[in-house]
Amino acid sequence: MAKAQSKRELILDIAEASVLSKGFGGTSIDEIISAADITKSGFFYHFRDKNQLARALLQRYLDTENAILDDIFDRARDLHGDPLHSFLIGLKLFAELMEDLPNGHPGCLVATVAYSERMFDQEVRDLNRQAILTWRERFLGVLKEIAAIYPPRDDVDLMTVADMITGTVEGGIVLSRAVGETAVLPQQIVLLRSYIRLLFSPAL
Amino acid sequence: MAKAQSKRELILDIAEASVLSKGFGGTSIDEIISAADITKSGFFYHFRDKNQLARALLQRYLDTENAILDDIFDRARDLHGDPLHSFLIGLKLFAELMEDLPNGHPGCLVATVAYSERMFDQEVRDLNRQAILTWRERFLGVLKEIAAIYPPRDDVDLMTVADMITGTVEGGIVLSRAVGETAVLPQQIVLLRSYIRLLFSPAL
DNA sequence: TGACCACTGTACCGGCGGTCAAGTCGCGGG
């Protein structure tokens, strides 16, 4: 967790950690404010209500996650010109990043929102939906480039393959947390990489 | 949702639906008891506290899910003697079952628990962990049978492949819910089937 | 007949989400 430069950021840091370990409904404002050493009125100065907190939390989370993905796959692009090989390198870098997290991945707020949808207003749910669609488009673009050069060995829908990238991460996080083994998530990403390679490689 | 034969089962039915749409922390006992038309004392007659409700909820969920998996893969066994083909049929049956759910998959309680772990006692967390390990063993057994006949085309760890089955379902549910498209989960299972086929088929 | 099961009724506690009005303190600009 990064050092908070302002009380507002500190609230978001504390709230994010609490939401990921206890769920949104299980996170109390009283607990956040005592950890952040502010008063209840101080909290409501920054956020109109708990829903606005959720919105800010999710927005900040998506911005940082997308920045991380940009960084990884841009670096992979620099390392190899071929779209397939570059994507495989990107997945490897991603798996290594997940492996290097000392306590495992802290959890995805998109999954938290998806599993408590009736707790949030339409704005938060739309933001969540848009996040998945953005990731779908991101990976679909790469996969189309790959498929133009390497025709897939099986009759698959590329959009579904794009969703599989996101789905593997979401599923891997659930498994890792539930079983208490931080290695599960990186293993799943490596296995996904194996599928992508198998699907597009002309011969092995 | 099946008709409840007792107030206790009715409580569990209502609580399960609420937990899956609002999270455990977002589900109030007051709301459950008014929907079940009983008093607060009536609730606490059946469950000592909210944690005992969680335990009963999870146990019942796991029992029914395992019965469904038994049924599907037993039927698939009857349809084809070869372990690979039988497993591929099982995955197809599973995808079709998910596709036929009118409002999509209602959600997995294992994921809910994993994303609110600090809300539950050790007993519930152990139950959750055991559920993942049971599924791991279930699928690992089948995969070992398959690999004995069809050597995998890529150097993969079969336990990781077994986890991928569970992970695809968990990830697919998160995606389906977040994006509001019920088709995503069955599509992901069909894609997983494509990988299993590609991984073990001697030639295409 | 009476014990037990599945509840109900009533009263209470402290925590939590949220609201409201007024006050404080530092700091940057006119």
Added chain:
DNA sequence: CCCGCGACTTGACCGCCGGTACAGTGGTCA
């Protein structure tokens, strides 16, 4: 130099929620 503004604090209050305690009640079965 002081004025205003942003970032809070103080403190009082509301109704819902999780949970406790315990006495009571109607049906059923040995």
